[in-house]
Amino acid sequence: PAHGVLHLGRPALPEEVVAWDIDIRPDGKGLPEGSGSVEYGTEVYEAGCAACHGIFGEGLGRWPVLAGGHDTLTDERPEKTIGSYWPYLSTVFDYIRRAMPFGNARSLSDDDIYAVTAYLLYLNDQVDEDFVLTSENFNSIRLPNEANFIADNRQSEEAVASAGEPCMSNCFPEPAVVTERARILDVTPDKDSDE
Amino acid sequence: MGRRKIIAGAMGAGLGTVAAGGAALASVPTPDPLITEVQDWNRYLGDGVDARPYGRPSSFEKNVVRRDVSWLTADSKSSVNFTPLHELDGIITPNGLCFERHHGGIAEIDPADHRVMINGLVDTPLVFTLQDVLRFPRENRLYFLECAANTGMEWRGAQLNGCQYTHGMVHNVMYTGVPLKYLLAEAGVKSRGKWLLPEGADPSHMTRSIPIEKGLDDCLVAFKMNGEALRPEQGYPLRLVVPGWEGNMWVKWLRRIEVGDQPWHQREETSKYTDLLEDGRARRFTWTMDVKSVVTNPSPQAPIRHGRGHMVATGLAWSGHGRVKRVDVSLDGGRNWQHARLDGPSLSKSVHRFYYEFNWDGKPMLIQSRAIDEQGHVQPTKQQLRAARGVNSIYHNNSIQTWLVGNDGGVENVEVS
Numbered sequence: 351p352a353h354g355v356l357h358l359g360r361p362a363l364p365e366e367v368v369a370w371d372i373d374i375r376p377d378g379k380g381l382p383e384g385s386g387s388v389e390y391g392t393e394v395y396e397a398g399c400a401a402c403h404g405i406f407g408e409g410l411g412r413w414p415v416l417a418g419g420h421d422t423l424t425d426e427r428p429e430k431t432i433g434s435y436w437p438y439l440s441t442v443f444d445y446i447r448r449a450m451p452f453g454n455a456r457s458l459s460d461d462d463i464y465a466v467t468a469y470l471l472y473l474n475d476q477v478d479e480d481f482v483l484t485s486e487n488f489n490s491i492r493l494p495n496e497a498n499f500i501a502d503n504r505q506s507e508e509a510v511a512s513a514g515e516p517c518m519s520n521c522f523p524e525p526a527v528v529t530e531r532a533r534i535l536d537v538t539p540d541k542d543s544d545e
Numbered sequence: 546m547g548r549r550k551i552i553a554g555a556m557g558a559g560l561g562t563v564a565a566g567g568a569a570l571a572s573v574p575t576p577d578p579l580i581t582e583v584q585d586w587n588r589y590l591g592d593g594v595d596a597r598p599y600g601r602p603s604s605f606e607k608n609v610v611r612r613d614v615s616w617l618t619a620d621s622k623s624s625v626n627f628t629p630l631h632e633l634d635g636i637i638t639p640n641g642l643c644f645e646r647h648h649g650g651i652a653e654i655d656p657a658d659h660r661v662m663i664n665g666l667v668d669t670p671l672v673f674t675l676q677d678v679l680r681f682p683r684e685n686r687l688y689f690l691e692c693a694a695n696t697g698m699e700w701r702g703a704q705l706n707g708c709q710y711t712h713g714m715v716h717n718v719m720y721t722g723v724p725l726k727y728l729l730a731e732a733g734v735k736s737r738g739k740w741l742l743p744e745g746a747d748p749s750h751m752t753r754s755i756p757i758e759k760g761l762d763d764c765l766v767a768f769k770m771n772g773e774a775l776r777p778e779q780g781y782p783l784r785l786v787v788p789g790w791e792g793n794m795w796v797k798w799l800r801r802i803e804v805g806d807q808p809w810h811q812r813e814e815t816s817k818y819t820d821l822l823e824d825g826r827a828r829r830f831t832w833t834m835d836v837k838s839v840v841t842n843p844s845p846q847a848p849i850r851h852g853r854g855h856m857v858a859t860g861l862a863w864s865g866h867g868r869v870k871r872v873d874v875s876l877d878g879g880r881n882w883q884h885a886r887l888d889g890p891s892l893s894k895s896v897h898r899f900y901y902e903f904n905w906d907g908k909p910m911l912i913q914s915r916a917i918d919e920q921g922h923v924q925p926t927k928q929q930l931r932a933a934r935g936v937n938s939i940y941h942n943n944s945i946q947t948w949l950v951g952n953d954g955g956v957e958n959v960e961v962s
Contacts, residue, residue, distance in 0.1 A: 507933040519882070520880065521881070537614075
């Protein structure tokens, strides 16, 4: 073969790349042709998604909540959903296409995914009930929390960047006091199984 | 069987004698029947070499197992379990005990059916079979793999009793693999190629964006762990090794690497593995696992049973920034510290074993460990991390752990101030 240094492997065929390369970027690169309405998305969602995620995206049991939670990110218990937290719509389409429904991945058509993505926008109050999501208008949708992601700046934290010799003796004046005990919560499994 | 029962009874009596002798009571020493009597295993033949083609631990070690916490997740197929750190020593994690984290269960793949594709901004998109991968030059490296969420349940307070649960989403094995840069060189990365997207073959089709500098630096495409093939739950037949970086990026069942000019902002780097701060903003691309340590013995699952006197405290330390240079241990909740002793290989981005030998006076202790890495990062307290980040970051909790040792030798997960 002509390629490479050790000449191992073989050229990938276009059909093979198309079959596996399904990722989509925030700028829309990778989006397939297609469209889907909120109305049809309701059908897709209720048939394939609602059993875990709830009719309104509220999440049943411990299954993920998909809608709601707006303005809760500074709350004691934030609700991080597509509408309240996710930065990009492309991730919604991409992730549903690669991994959902849970236990039956890669089973939805591109149009099904456009439709269910439109429905999730509707559940999150981002579009009206007559909205149709298409490969053309996809990039015009912006999710509310896009601007609130920042780069890793942990090195700017004193606790992380701290170089130099730490205290070795008499580091605080009074003896340490216990303030929290895991035993009180008693949520550890198998607590009697050791030894 | 009658004889076995008698021996078991004698065994208990023997242990009692030893304990009483240790307490320096003025009792007359009695001979230990485990020594004076011939035992079954001294007399009768054991299994032959044909009995155990793939050996397993002694039946007396049946408690040394991975454990899960069922209330953590909605389904065991997208969940996590924990390495029994309190039962292990040294720095190598046995393959069968390495914690598991799956998002779509364990993919069972015939290696003959596995394919690896490289596509995107390359001169020649390629497909490799496993046999092709095995023809590249190999390297052997020891690295820790820590889940970004390790210790994540402890952000708000002391919650789970046992270092297996609080710190057991980490393992450390020797990988044999091909440097990723060799595979990329075969395809020929175009000059615009700045990012890599590894993808798994499992039903979650796990994807993460990785800057190409990291991929060309020290990433491996591994096919062995601790000398044998990867376990299915660790990505058999191929996984990505991303030294020092959060475990989520170590894509298992690796089937594709795409080269691009921008990150993809996949679900696992937007919805997940982003770290919410107190002001409502969230950090993304928090790749490196910061310096961390934990005392594994004593710990809540490993209480002190031998009474007062000379004892060995031990634990693990690691840093995604390089080698661990030093570990300090405190017995009084961080007021005073002593240097622990590092033992065994000190390798970059691998766990280190430390020991602290001392004379326990039988009084309650608040045991802590504090690691310092070769770049001078000092493991922070939980208060320091909370002051900087709040309590909703979920990931990257590398704070100092406190164990309360009671005067009975029992141990609890606590917080101190």
